[in-house]
Amino acid sequence: MRVRALAVPALATALAASVSTGVAYGVRSADAPAPAFSVPSLAAQYPTPFEANGATNWTTLAEEQTFLSALDAASPRTSISQVGTTKQGRPIQLVQIQGTPKNSSMKDHATVLFTCLQHGNEPAAREGCLVKLRDLALADDPAVVKMLQDVTVLFVPTVNPDGRAANTRANSDGIDINRDHLELESIEAQTVAKLFRERKPDIVHDTHEYSSAPRTDITYMWPRNRNVHDAVHDLAYELNVDWVAPSVEAGGFTTNQYGITVKNGKQVAQSAGDGDERILRNATGLHHALGILVESYTANQNAAEQADPSLNRKRRVETQARAIDGTLAMVAKNRTRRDITAATDLSRATAATRWASNIDAFAFAGADNELPATNEIALTPPCAYTLTAAQLAEVGALLERHGVAVTPLENGGARVSMGQESAPVIPLLLDSRALYSPVNATATTTCTTS
Ligand SMILES: [Zn+2]
Structure with missing residues (x-):
């Protein structure tokens, strides 16, 4: 019987050097590769409604329908299906982007799910997904075409359309969907659970916005629940720290862990970002997949954004898009994709014995x-x-x-x-x-x- 060691085992040494308060702060692996993968932007030819209006207004739900229908028609590798219907009758849609699989066995094939806009008043969390799903649907760049032979990419561009329509965090019943992934009272969380069952994703990348500490352009967090399999947990940590954060920073933007409070340049506490099993990034780990929470910062970062609100909106959307590129970079690379599918397979294969045979606490x-x-x-x-x-x-x-x-x-x-x-x-x-x-x-x- 084993009680899992504290902090991230593979990075224990690196963490030990940085931890003075008992809180494990992110430390990038020494050999962390810079993610050299980005999907070319097709904003000029096929702008999202938000791009087309010069970042003046967020894409409306009606515009999203028209935009997705046009993509469906223009992209043979893209299919759009309705996977849920909200209480107010709005569709919850799934966009699937998949190339021709390289081999019939589908061995090492990965599935990545992007869940966008669980909270209806976090609009850039949705716009970044619309930008990237467009790019993936239409790009003919060889690196993208190759990646889509090995990876099925799924987007739920608007998990909470009723919340978006009302510009509220919760759904129309007042349920915070990102505290509902255990009890599944909302149709929206039930829809995500159905995707866990039916699509068995290897990664779930969940997009949000925030306005508190640490005020970096992006914050991120992995599954911290202690019952997540070590192999999945450790790779999720790598996804956050070694892939997504560098991808955002490569654009000149700042990142930190979610919920960190910084005082006088020092990280003093972590007030959020725990092991709560009702939160999707933790539920993802408990369902054997690598989870990541990504949040863009909503308040103005500088005088230029203060003077021109479109600059604020563009920064929020661009950082979300860069974070998505970071996740895609990790699965595009053959070695890391095999590590991921091996870890998620191992988590599934050992779940029946870990506790039933008293191997783990x-x-x-x-x-x-x-x-x-x-x-x-x-x-x-x-x-x-x-x-x-x-x-x-x-x-x-x-x-x-x-x-x-x-x-x-x-x-x-x-x-x-x-x-x-x-x-x-x-x-x-x-x-x-x-x-x-x-x-x-x-x-x-x-x-x-x-
Ligand atoms: Zn949120």
Whole structure:
């Protein structure tokens, strides 16, 4: 039985040199390559509505429909489908961009999902995606064509269209979608969960905007939940620090970790960016994929932006687009793409035994930079949970949405084994020690193999 070491194991030495407050700050790998991949911009020929209006107005939802339809028609490698319908009747759309796979086995083929605009009042999080999905749909650059043989790229350009229409953070029911990836009460979070089940992405890149510390042009964060497989966690950290941050900085922009407070030039605290399993970047790791949160800074950075609001908007969109290029750079490269698919495969393959066979401890709190308290960790994790009939009625649909298999019992209840691929989310949904579990099922720590 193993309790995972604190901080990022592969970078422990580098971190040790930089950590003085107990908070693990980002340290780039010494041999980190500069990402030499960017998708050529097609803004001149096929501008997004935002580009066409000179960054005066954000693309409206109606303009987005027209724009996506035109791309669908113009790009043989692009297909657009409706994957959800909001409470107010707006479509949630999925844009798929895929070249002809290089070999039929699809070995080492990766799937990358960009989830844009979970929060309706963070418009550049959506515009950056519209720019990049256009470029990927239409670019004939050989590097892009090659990458699209090896990578299926998916965009949900507007996760929260009702929130965009009302310019609110939450959806029309007041649900913050990025705190709903465990309980899945909103149609929007259910739609993302469906994509986890059906498309099994290797990376989920989630775009946002912010206006607080550390005031860098972009902030980023990886999955910090302690139950994320080490291999996935460590590569997600590399994605953030070694690929996305340098891609943004190569354009002359600034980056830092999400939630860092800087005083007198020193990083003094991290007030946000924890292991909360309801947040998509953590849920992504628990669903075996590399997660990244990317946030662009909304307030003016200088006098020029103060004088001309279009400059502020352009900077926010450009930094989002550069962050997307950073993620694409990591999957475009054969070696790192193979590392990623090997890690996500390993996470899926070992999920059924990590806790059911008592190899790992299960953490109900803490993060990769914060040890849980002794009462927040199961050193002998449950190998199964038993639900009463009433509990099954309450959470049966939710378990299905997370891809959790259940075995019906004669009394109308069910048994949920930890010996399955969806194991990382099961205690978070069913255990009384979990912070946000909708039911408290009966945990079993002695299971016979059947
Ligand atoms: Zn946000």
